[in-house]
Amino acid sequence: MKISGVDIRPGNIIEYENGIWKAVKIQHTQPGKGGAYMQVELKNVIDGRKTNVRFRSAETVEKVRLDTVEYQFLFADGDDLTFMHKENYEQIIVNRDMLGDQAAFLTDGMDVMLEMYDEKPISVQLPQFSEHEIVEADAVVKGQTASSSYKPAVLDNGVRIMVPPHITTGTRVVVDTGEVTYVKRAD
CATH class of the missing domain: 2.40.50.140 (Nucleic acid-binding proteins)
Known part of the structure; x- marks a missing residue:
């Protein structure tokens, strides 16, 4: 299946230069002059080599069917x-x-x-969302709650994420496993 170069997302498996590659990181760039492009870090799924490739919107790549x-x-x-x-x-x-x-x-x-x-x-x-307990969260700085600022916290699996100021140690939260970001407080 052909997809546009700017439609590549992390985790996509594509065929590029006679190899099978996985998109690891992407960065969409729209310069002031010229067309937009997608800077993609690719990892070869067979031998583990990495490369960075710039795809323009007019370019198409073959998405591998798995x-x-x-x-x-x-x-x-x-x-x-x-x-x-x-x-x-x-x-x-x-x-x-x-x-x-x-x-x-x-x-x-x-x-x-x-x-x-x-x-x-x-x-x-992995499943898109995972529930975890906050084992360490910084204290809220007075006056910080007025803005939409986030504070660092550590999950029960050791991963550090940013959470809203009202989240405290012991709170169970839902985390997006792909983006490694806070989604909401667990029910």
């Missing part, structure tokens, strides 16, 4: 993450690097989607 299979996270052993197929109970091990910063959001028994290319896992999709 088989998506539901797996359940079992446990971590060092940098190896073990997942189990939900139907035939077959286990598969992937390296923690495949998830990057998102690996911190894995919990035992979590259902994830593994994207396969030629029957090899190349990407792991």
Whole structure:
């Protein structure tokens, strides 16, 4: 499936220069002169090489069609993450690097989607939202609540995020696992 170069999003798997690449980071730039472009950091899913590519809106790339299979996270052993197929109970091990910063959001028994290319896992999709407890939050500075400022906080998995001033230690919050940002207070 062809997509425009400016429609690439983090996590997309594309075909580029006869290789299969995953978009890791993107930055949309619209200079004062000339057309807009998307600066994309790509990581080769086969050998792990990285490259930066600039895609203009007129350019198209081939988005790779992947088989998506539901797996359940079992446990971590060092940098190896073990997942189990939900139907035939077959286990598969992937390296923690495949998830990057998102690996911190894995919990035992979590259902994830593994994207396969030629029957090899190349990407792991976590649920979009995850619930966590705040274990450390800075105190609110007097007068700071008037503006829409955020303060740093640490989740129960050790990840640092920015939260609104009214969030305190012990509060359960919902976090966007893709953007690693605060969404709302948990119900």
